[in-house]
Amino acid sequence: MSMGGHGAHGRYPPPPAPHSSLARPVLQAEELVQRFSRPPGKVYLLYGDRPVFDLSMNIASAMLAEGGHVVVADGGNRFNAHAVIRFAQYGKRNPDDFLRRIFVSRSFTCYQMEQTIVNRLPEVCRKQQANTVLILGLLDTFYDEQAPFREVRQILVRVLATLHELKRAGVSLLLACTDRQVLPEERNILFTTVKARADRVYRLDVRPEVSRLILEQEELSTPIIHRSGNEVPPAKGGDRYGTYRTDLHEHHRQRDRQLVEVPAGTPQGRPGTLR
Amino acid sequence: MNPGTSETIDGYLFDVYPSADGVVVWLLSTTGRRYRCLAPFTPSFFLHLSDFDAKRALLLGAQCPARVSFNRTTHTEIYSGESWDVLQVFVHNPLQFKKVVWYYERFFPHFAFFNSDVLVPQLFLYETGLFPLARGEYVIDEQNHLLTWTINDAREAMDYSLPPLSILWLRDANSFVPPKYRKYVQLEVSYDGRTYALEQHNPREVLETLNWHLHRSDPDVLITEYGDSILLPHITGLAQQLNVPLLLNRDPHAGYATTRESSFFQYGKIVHKDGAFELAGRWHLDEKNSFTLGEADLEGVFELTRLTQIPVQRQARASIGTSMSSMQLSWAYRNNVLIPAKKREPEEFKPASTLMLADRGGLIYNPPLGYHEEVAELDFVSMYPTIMVERNVSPETVNCRCCRNERVPELGYTICEKREGVIPATLRAVVERRSHYKRLKKLNRGKNEAEFRKYDHRQNALKWMLVSCFGYLGYKNARFGKIEAHEAVNAFSRDAILRAKEVAERGGFRMLHAIIDCVWLKKSGATEHDYEELATEIGKQAGIDISLEGIYRWILFPASKQDPVITTANRYVGWYRHDDIKIRGIESRRRDVPQFIKTMQQAMLDHMAAAQNVAEVQAMLPELLMIARNHIAVLRSGKANPMELVLRRHISKEPDEYENNSISAVVSKMVKAMGVSLAPGEMIEFIILDQSGTRKPEKAKPLALYAFEDGYDIEQYTEFALKAVETLLFPLGYDVGRLKVELGVGAPRKAGRRVVPQDRGRVGVQTFQIPLFASVGEP
Ligand SMILES: [Zn+2]
Secondary structure (H helix, E strand, C coil), X not given: CCCCCCCCCCCCCCCCXXXXXXXXXXXXXXXXXXXXXXXXXXXXXXXXXXCHHHHHHHHHHHHHHCCCCEEEEECCCCCCHHHHHXXXXXXXXXXXXXXXXXXXXXXXXXXXXXXXXXHHHHHHXXXXXXXXXXXXXXXXXXXXXXXXXXHHHHHHHHHHHHHHHHHHCCCEEEEEEECCCCCCHHHHHHHHHHHHCCCEEEEEEECCCCEEEEEEXXXXXXXXXXXXXXCCCCXXXXXXXXXXHCCCCHHHHHHHCCCCCCCCCCCCCCCCCCC | CCHHHCEEEEEEEEEEEEECCEXXXXXXXXXXXXXXXXXXXXXXXXXXXXXXXXXXXXXXXXXXXXXXXXXXXXXXXXXXXXXXXXXXXXXXXXXXXXXXXXXHHCCCCHHHEECCCCCHHHHHHHHHCCCCCCEXXXXXXXXXXXXXXXXXXXXXXXXXXXXXXXXXXXEECCCCCCHHHCCCCCEEEEECCEEEECCCCCHHXXXXXXXXXXXXXXXXXXXXXXXXXXXXXXXXXXXXXXXXXXXCCCCCCCCCEEECCXXXXXXXXXXXXXXXXXXXXXXXXXHHHCHHHHHHHHHHHHHHHHHHCCCHHHHHHCCHHHHHHHHHHHHHHHCCEXXXXXXXXXXXXXXXXXXXXXXXXXXXXXXXXXXXXXXXXXXXXXXXXXXXXXXXXXXXXXXXXXXXXXXXXCCCXXXXXXXXXXXXXXXXXXXXXXXXXXXXXXHHCCCCHHHHHHHHHHHHHHHHHHHHHHHHXXXXXXXXXXXXXXXXXXXXXXXXXXXXXXXXXXXXXXXXXXXXXXXXXXXXXXXXXXXXXXXXXXXXXXXXXXXXXXXXXXXXXXXXXXXXXXXXXXXXEEEECCCCXXXXXXXXXXXXXCHHHHHHHHHHHHHHHHXXXXXXXXXXXXXXXXXXXXXXXXXXXXXXXXXXHCEEEECCCCHHHCCCCCHHHHHHXXXXXXXXXXXXXXXXXXXXXXXXXXXXXXXXXXXXXXXXXXXXXXXXXXXXXXXXXXXXXXXXXXXHHHHHHHHCCCCCCCCCCCCCCCCCCCCCEEEECCCCCCCCCCC
């Protein structure tokens, strides 16, 4: 399968350049797709210029072409159904079939994003037997100043824990986001955190003359979840997070290393919360 | 308590604000006396926690910044309808309410909190069922403690009395440009029909004179222009500097309640909001910082404040979203429903195929280009609110967990049959009130001017709520909002328009144009009676009332700005047979068009009032060209009044963030260089000196710096004028190029627009997307 010619931005990416001045390997998108699809169970980060979303849509379409189901959590209104249709048409496949197998939820606040990922995503993956998840603009809603930084960091901890939980259950997750400096400065640590927790990090570098996909970080041996579960350093002044400081999903990981059914739509649908 | 020491006041609830022991309540008696009373009140919020964490919360109470107490209780979760065990946390010092919430937020995640971000005065009003301006008998003791009350009034009442209020106006005597652009302000005060200039020699004397006027008139209401952003911050700052205690507050124990200005995304647009400067025991209302006051006067503010239970000063400054939200919060209190601190109900996962269906807006049929006659306009009455109320569309009722009926057309979403949603429950009153006031307004037209205006103001205040309620449903920060509810309303609205089209075509009418809730129909020889009958039939079929707005003598659907062969929705002008004109989207109605151009276009339209049909419009062409010629001649002689050439734009960034050299960039940088700070969303006013920047590098000048000898860019303003003429005359064969030749204005440009014969437009179906969500961080 070829990734060429589908994206709005022409070829993704160019043939690999001979290793010369580049310290980091430059890759073809095929390589990313292949690595991402098999074996399942990984968290990849793809970041860079805006076309990361076009590329992500193509990767999702490639997964659909292989017959599976794909789930998309969209935090930046980046989902583009037309890209899926174009991809299907290009491969002489039925676009409606593709559109019926890709499930989307859009979030406009980080609170919604948390709810989508922590409480809804595991369920929809199981229900649809999808083992490919695309998260578009994971942090876009986290940069909203109306959400206090302290809260945003805690949400990210819970979100990342769920993503890695899904990974353990055999789901491959691709997080796509643009490379941007955000203000206030302190919020840049959110991206650093996401990057540090990804198994592989790819950067898409789009230039007029040549676009490149660069592998920035290979599989790390860092354990997925620390017992403390608190990768994000606490704020100055040492806020305490009480019981939520510890790994939220410890109990069901200990039980059987399987996901636990989360009832649909219960805002408090967190295992261990009594009603 | 000894009953002999109490006093009963027949009067109105004037104001509420928190104090250390409860809330301060101001009462205005019918005899004109003012009372400051204290009502004991212990505000509370709720925590939904596991048993273990609930125990921790109790223990944490010991280190809390204010005294707290607890109660275990059950409340309803809105989406599931389930009863939840919650821990109620009472805060014994209402001034510390927020602090206590913040304290607990350090220990528990945001989703454990309910009712925690509501302001104390509103909590008090929701819990007691009181509302601002409520008329009743209030019993107070000797120490002015409010003991009890009997309300002889109702929030739902549509016929209510208001207290007589004394008003003092305070403004800058020079209102030519806003005070922020000026180094000095010249204050003047007006009350009891007289105006006094504060022309003392030094600032101390000015302040003392202001105090004297405040003391003498003791106003209930202080109305200012720019009081929030400039005047009051400036005056109080000066008073502090010179150590002159001011009498702005009626309550000597209270401070001023201020908030900071802000810029934020709303419905996809960046908007700027001035801060607030609120007083205690007296209302400060800023005419330049109150949408409702501007649209619906004090009468409109009073109507809303009673309905929403938001105290007057806050209500006057509140967005429509805040007002709607407050009605929903009040409903939640009355129904024991928990109010989540953060909106977090996300979109349900749905296949992209459903998403594509659901993501469309209202239905639009583009109109055919040009002039048309014998066209009637029919409007669905309050379409969106009616759909929400009649179809029970609400975040918790769409795709509820208890029913399955796939009632929403096309999308197959379910609507709950077991409970009424919060949106219909709160909106119903607004819909009913507005139609009641519209009826009374009509009854008083030409008979009682004061009553007519009163009901007009009230219905207008409510109108904006109904106009916005739909957008708010999908707004990302709406307290109770959900995308599926928004999509369902759109689906119902598309269905209604399609039914209208079917019914009309069955009756031999042709649909020329449709936009969401209005249709334009044509049938040769059809009378008003025919259209009335059609409206009745459509209303029956669609389940929403539709009314005949009128039959046009002629109506113009002008060419789109981008492409001369097509038209755009919601841009039209026409004269009704009943001698009214309706204008949408063309220059004379646009805020970003200079007054001079508007006046010219309006003069042409006024002339066209006499045309009974399209042939008569065509016959007027020579006269219309003459009107344009006369105006453009004034413009080109350089003698146009520059004040009529002022352009207004909202800036989208901080002045320093502009990287290009656009007019907005140039002007906002000049404003900044004057030492005036500008925030995104704020408006700039300027006159173009040289659009090209070749003769005058500054391109344009802010109004505050403009001098008459600066002149204006004749060619650019001529271009604006020609475009406005073209809007009306393009279907008659005149584009900008031909107009230039005809009016003798220089050589026609190379890129003149093609002239197309009339009625060659396409009728296409397309969907219209209302900007819905503020995209975070979008450039
Ligand atoms: Zn139901």
